[in-house]
Amino acid sequence: MKFGRFEHHGKIFYGIVEGDAVHELDGSPFDNHLKTDRRHALAALKTLVPCMPYNFYCAGLNYAAHIEWANKRTGGNRKLPEKADVGYRSPNALIAAGETIVIPADSPGPVQFEGELVAVIGKKARKLSEADALSCVLGYTLGNDLSERTWQKEDRTLWRAKNCDAFKPMGPFIVSGLDPMNLTISVRVNGKTASEYSTSKMLFSAQHFISRISRYMTLHPGDVVWLGTDGATEPDLKDGDVVEICNDQIGVLRNPVVRAKA
Amino acid sequence: MKFGRFEHHGKIFYGIVEGDAVHELDGSPFDNHLKTDRRHALAALKTLVPCMPYNFYCAGLNYAAHIEWANKRTGGNRKLPEKADVGYRSPNALIAAGETIVIPADSPGPVQFEGELVAVIGKKARKLSEADALSCVLGYTLGNDLSERTWQKEDRTLWRAKNCDAFKPMGPFIVSGLDPMNLTISVRVNGKTASEYSTSKMLFSAQHFISRISRYMTLHPGDVVWLGTDGATEPDLKDGDVVEICNDQIGVLRNPVVRAKA
Numbered sequence: 001m002k003f004g005r006f007e008h009h010g011k012i013f014y015g016i017v018e019g020d021a022v023h024e025l026d027g028s029p030f031d032n033h034l035k036t037d038r039r040h041a042l043a044a045l046k047t048l049v050p051c052m053p054y055n056f057y058c059a060g061l062n063y064a065a066h067i068e069w070a071n072k073r074t075g076g077n078r079k080l081p082e083k084a085d086v087g088y089r090s091p092n093a094l095i096a097a098g099e100t101i102v103i104p105a106d107s108p109g110p111v112q113f114e115g116e117l118v119a120v121i122g123k124k125a126r127k128l129s130e131a132d133a134l135s136c137v138l139g140y141t142l143g144n145d146l147s148e149r150t151w152q153k154e155d156r157t158l159w160r161a162k163n164c165d166a167f168k169p170m171g172p173f174i175v176s177g178l179d180p181m182n183l184t185i186s187v188r189v190n191g192k193t194a195s196e197y198s199t200s201k202m203l204f205s206a207q208h209f210i211s212r213i214s215r216y217m218t219l220h221p222g223d224v225v226w227l228g229t230d231g232a233t234e235p236d237l238k239d240g241d242v243v244e245i246c247n248d249q250i251g252v253l254r255n256p257v258v259r260a261k262a
Numbered sequence: 263m264k265f266g267r268f269e270h271h272g273k274i275f276y277g278i279v280e281g282d283a284v285h286e287l288d289g290s291p292f293d294n295h296l297k298t299d300r301r302h303a304l305a306a307l308k309t310l311v312p313c314m315p316y317n318f319y320c321a322g323l324n325y326a327a328h329i330e331w332a333n334k335r336t337g338g339n340r341k342l343p344e345k346a347d348v349g350y351r352s353p354n355a356l357i358a359a360g361e362t363i364v365i366p367a368d369s370p371g372p373v374q375f376e377g378e379l380v381a382v383i384g385k386k387a388r389k390l391s392e393a394d395a396l397s398c399v400l401g402y403t404l405g406n407d408l409s410e411r412t413w414q415k416e417d418r419t420l421w422r423a424k425n426c427d428a429f430k431p432m433g434p435f436i437v438s439g440l441d442p443m444n445l446t447i448s449v450r451v452n453g454k455t456a457s458e459y460s461t462s463k464m465l466f467s468a469q470h471f472i473s474r475i476s477r478y479m480t481l482h483p484g485d486v487v488w489l490g491t492d493g494a495t496e497p498d499l500k501d502g503d504v505v506e507i508c509n510d511q512i513g514v515l516r517n518p519v520v521r522a523k524a
Contacts, residue, residue, distance in 0.1 A: 054316060054353040060419070085418040088350040088425075091316040092479045104478060126427075156347040157322070163350075164478045165388075216366060216426045217354045 002251075003029045003139065003174045006045040017042060017173055029138055029174070030122060030221035049096045050141055050174045051120060055223040057213060058116075058145065060087045062203050062228025069232045074153065084204035084212050087158070089145070089226065093168035101243070101255045102166045105262040107148050110236035114145035114229035115187040115245040117199050119206050120174050121223040125214050133210040136219055139176035142185070142245045142253040143226045144169040147233070170224070172251045180206040180227070188244040189235055197230035264513075265291045265401065265436045268307040279304060279435055291400055291436065292384055292483035311358045312403055312436045313382060317485040319475060320378075320407065322349045324465050324490025331494045336415065346466035346474050351407070351488065352425045359434035363505070363517045366426055367524040369410050372498035376407035376491035377449040377507040379461050381468055382436050383485040387476050395472040398481055401438035404447070404507045404515040405488045406431040409495070431507070431517045432486070440511060442468040442489070450506040451497055459492035 002017040003025075014029055015022035022040045027033030030051070061067055061081050071078055095101070103111050122138025145162065146169070152161035162168075186196040204212075206227055213219065237243060239259040246252050264279040265287075276291055277284035284302045289295030292313070323329055323343050333340055357363070365373050384400025407424065408431070414423035424430075448458040466474075468489055475481065499505060501521035508514045 052316065054314065056352075057421075081418060083417065086421045087419045088352055088421070090318075090350055090479070092482065092485075155345070156343060157349045159319075159348045159350075159475075160478050165480050213421075216422050217352070218427050220354065223354075 005048040058226035059228035063230035097172035108150040112233040133207040139174040320488035321490035325492035355430035367522040370412040374495040395469040401436040
């Protein structure tokens with residue numbers, strides 16, 4: 001099932017996407033819902049961020065080749081993490097597919113993409129075993145964990161590096177029934193493939209992260225767990241670029257890039 | 263004005279607190295609202311977390327004496343921060359005044375309080391000057407930034423150290439019209455004063471933090487900015503304790519402590 005959140009003539013609703021059509025839901029996929037006979041052309045709707053999370057978890061370092069590449073680029077010496085310690089992002093930064101990524105006027109740069117698989121929590125859960133961890137997942141979407149690399153290095157926290165307004169594209173849809181450990185995520189910049197990797201390379205599986213979080217924290221419907229990125233995240237993004245995070249089954253998270261005027 | 267969020271017979275509503283009485287609001291203090299003539303005894307209501315933030319900012323290091331104390335305790339050598347770089351906490355951890363702090367069964371400890379002033383954002387804001395920064399603030403409440411010190415030291419992020427379920431008591435009420443730079447915050451453990459400090463000692467003012475955040479991020483109604491703690495945060499908390507964060511004008515954020523059974 002492919003769920004989306006849409007706006008049409010000022011009304012906001014969830015729908016099920018089937019090809020080029022959207023069947024409006026009464027209710028939301030996070031709760032009781034009914035598929036109605038109100039049918040829209042997908043192209044006639046504005047696609048919104050598929051959910052607004054209160055708790056926005058991210059795996060941070062979860063692929064070896066990305067850590068190796070980052071060490072090479074920065075002259076760093078970061079080791080592979082020994083534990084699945086999650087970090088946080090902030091919902092102010094979320095934008096939908098089609099919306100514009102804005103590089104702040106005073107960003108020293110570079111600003112880079114990080115294409116990620118995102119698990120969307122569908123129901124309240126606590127203390128799940130790894131075997132049961134995916135039972136609380138509604139489905140999967142895509143995220144672009146945009147990163148301002150100078151601020152990432154110089155600030156004490158990741159606030160500006162990762163959470164400026166419009167730095168967290170997420171979408172386009174939430175797709176249920178996928179195996180999160182066997183998906184191909186690719187990134188295109190201006191139509192050209194810049195990165196491609198398999199989620200089978202995660203250091204800590206989606207199951208492990210979700211189980212581990214749930215040991216200490218209640219997972220809530222609409223919470224999201226971004227699962228990290230692999231490999232290099234170049235070329236650097238600049239005004240006028242278009243960046244796409246792609247998966248065959250979830251779709252394309254496409255966003256234009258502008259640089260704010262001072 | 264003193265705003266609270268309450269539950270009564272399954273109904274959730276905002277109210278204005280006047281002495282021992284609560285006047286129910288139609289609407290919320292974050293939006294258009296009307297004071298109704300529905301009046302309740304405060305003691306008859308369950309006090310809830312005063313707002314649920316999507317964006318949960320925290321100052322982290324914002325008082326010199328706390329940094330000096332932490333360095334002494336841990337043998338660390340952390341310098342005073344040169345910039346107001348905010349961190350994040352996560353709403354899963356919020357509990358209201360009166361609710362129970364739970365120390366996880368596997369916490370090596372110590373778990374300590376951190377009594378903080380919290381600015382509650384009342385309206386959408388972006389790019390505020392320091393002079394205008396407080397114009398977006400609805401009012402102030404109290405927070406207890408509970409911290410598991412072993413996890414704070416050993417984990418790569420602060421996820422378990424700061425964000426376990428029930429690790430973020432906030433409340434009891436949101437009070438408007440206060441000067442955030444001239445308040446006394448005190449902490450009592452089992453009725454005995456454990457800490458007392460003036461918010462005038464902040465390294466970076468509330469105005470500075472809010473202005474700086476708003477340079478990169480849109481502030482939204484209900485967002486909160488926790489402004490840090492000063493001094494020592496002892497004694498360590500244990501099963502059976504009662505911890506109170508107090509301010510004369512905001513009230514008392516009182517929470518019992520239990521340790522979870524393995």
